[in-house]
Amino acid sequence: MNEQIEQISKEGLEKALAWANTAENFAVEQTPLLIQEIIRLGITIQTFWMVLSLIVGATSCIIWKKTLEKIWDENSYDITLDQSKVIISVIFLFISCIVFSVNTFYLLKIIFAPRIYVLQELSKLI
Numbered sequence: 123m124n125e126q127i128e129q130i131s132k133e134g135l136e137k138a139l140a141w142a143n144t145a146e147n148f149a150v151e152q153t154p155l156l157i158q159e160i161i162r163l164g165i166t167i168q169t170f171w172m173v174l175s176l177i178v179g180a181t182s183c184i185i186w187k188k189t190l191e192k193i194w195d196e197n198s199y200d201i202t203l204d205q206s207k208v209i210i211s212v213i214f215l216f217i218s219c220i221v222f223s224v225n226t227f228y229l230l231k232i233i234f235a236p237r238i239y240v241l242q243e244l245s246k247l248i
Contacts, residue, residue: 160243161236168229172222179218186211 189207232239 157236157240160240161232164232164239164243165229168225168232171225172229175218175221175225179215179222182211182215182218186215 186208189211
């Protein structure tokens with residue numbers, strides 16, 4: 123009976139050690155790839171938001187310019203509608219500048235301090 127228990131224990135221990143070695147090898151092989159993917163994803167997300175903020179900012183500038191041209195060219199106009207267009211355009215332009223600045227900062231952080239970025243991202247998972 124003791125021999126059977128020892129045999130089963132030995133087989134179980136060998137399987138556990140084999141599983142641990144396989145897991146260790148997997149972690150060693152996959153860790154650099156995971157880090158590269160985290161960095162690439164961060165760069166992609168920040169770039170997406172920067173491009174989106176540029177599109178919103180450019181659209182706001184175009185609306186602002188067209189509205190001001192309309193105000194200056196016409197003698198009679200609906201002042202409230204045109205003023206609201208200008209105000210909304212300025213607000214969106216201001217917001218897009220802030221979004222662009224913040225995402226530029228984070229993109230530069232990812233590029234120049236990738237280890238810190240990866241540690242911050244991994245700490246969010248804990």
